[in-house]
Amino acid sequence: MDQTLTELRTVNVIRYVTPLREGGSMPAIVEADDGFLYVIKFRGAGQGTNALIADLVGGELARALGLKVPELVFIHLDEGFGRSEADEEIQDLLKFSVGLNLGLHYLSGAITFDSTVTQLDPLLASKILWLDCLLTNIDRTCRNTNMLIWNKELWLIDPGASLYFHHNWSNWKEHILTPFALVKNHVLLKQASKLNEADVFCKQLLTTERIESIVALIPTDWLKDEPLFESKEAQRNAYTTFLLTRMQHSDIFIKEANDAREKLI
Incomplete structure (x- = not known):
């Protein structure tokens, strides 16, 4: 197996699609500027960037072992992105997540x-x-x-x-x-x-x-x-x-x- 590790791609959020309210971290499905949908893990959620580190390290270790993991990307959230969001909880989450977050490719239709x-x-x-x-x-x-x-x-x-x-x-x-x-x-x-x-x-x-x-x-x-x-x-x-x-x-x-x-x- 190829042991060469490439850098993760960085994409930018252009559209907030829908929250995923399972658990306490409230990730969301977003559209990025590469045209794909991602599940975004927010740095401003309850466990902060520690959860993102665990997601990143755990996901890439799994990939290194040949296990199937959706592509991980760094996903940038611009300041002011959530100003038009009506839900105050989501607005606060977006506010505290400005900068670099973690995204994984959305597997549409997965069970x-x-x-x-x-x-x-x-x-x-x-x-x-x-x-x-x-x-x-x-x-x-x-x-x-x-x-x-x-x-x-x-x-x-x-x-x-x-x-x-x-x-x-x-x-x-x-x-x-x-x-x-x-x-x-x-x-x-x-x-x-x-x-x-x-x-x-x-x-x-x-x-x-x-x-x-x-x-x-x-x-x-x-x-x-x-x-x-x-x-x-x-x-x-x-x-x-x-x-x-x-x-x-x-x-x-x-x-x-x-x-x-x-x-x-």
């Missing part, structure tokens, strides 16, 4: 993945679960799978609840070696019978250079001022350290997942 209807290849299910354990993604459950079926293929979306250590950097190093107990709630746990094979596969593709190049995509102004770090570059490097070190100790979360799976089946 939500249902694990009781669709059985995945065990290795594919294992790769997805492995990645979610690496990222500590708490939000791929039966209630909210964050997976879509589009053109008869499985697509991953919205890993914004990953990397939750970055909401409180004070103990981020301790999170590296956590077993990720919440894997017991993962929607694909029952189907993920080839975790050891997935571990070998994923580690071969997620090289140090690959991870560094993905983390380098994070816009500097998405990184908050954190007193724990001497600079934003040091904070950026902490993401790389987290991912690389956690991957080196993947046996910890693989054991947790396999133990949880044995209890389930």
